[in-house]
Amino acid sequence: MIPRRHQAIVSPPGAAASGWPPPGAAASGWPPPGVVVILVPMLIRDATAGDWPAIWPFMRRIVEAGETFSWDRDLTEERARAFWLHEPPGRGRTVVAVDPAGTIVGTAETHPNHGGPAAHVASAGFMVDPGHGGRGVGRALCEHVLDQARADGYRAMQFNAVVETNTRAVALWRSLGFEVLATVPEAFNHPVAGYVGLHIMYRRL
DSSP states (O other): OOOEEEEEEEOOTTHHHHTOSOTTHHHHOSSOTTOOOEEEEEEEEEOOGGGHHHHHHHHHHHHHHTSSOOSOTTOOHHHHHHHHOOOTTSSOEEEEEEOTTSOEEEEEEEEESSSGGGTTEEEEEEEEOGGGTTSSHHHHHHHHHHHHHHHTTOOEEEEEEEETTOHHHHHHHHHTTOEEEEEEEEEEEETTTEEEEEEEEEEEO
16 A cells, blocks of 8 residues: 555644644634644555554553554553554555654554445544644544545445543544444443443444
């Protein structure tokens, strides 16, 4: 796969502490009037085994937080690597987002949602380093993944377990054409909010 360059958003100083951009901004029109953003180049390319030491530290933080992924919070590095880093000859792909300084700021993986006669629908997972959140990394990764899945011959993409309290992700996926097909009530035990729903989200390619 040819690496692609995207534009990432650099948020204003102190944005992360102030909760910028606000939840739902992607769905309601972003950036809002009066907000100036700076776009910087970001490379999205295939992940290699050598990228794993940079991926695992922020992946571990996200998994241990237990707020957005339905994975065991004590997941071992070995199991995480085996799940996330896809290698030929399978249909799975893994990519990383790299900023101008060469830092890996996010990663995504795609794979068939099911096998056999249902293998034409893709699924995907995304993780952005929390220290680089709110800068458009997730959007750039998803746009890239959608383009690649379409080129790979998939007809649609489905997310099986989007935590309903992860409002920024839900707004982002909606802004990229996904819809909520159903919500499984109380299917996710959030460490703060308790039992909350899991959205099944879908879009055609």
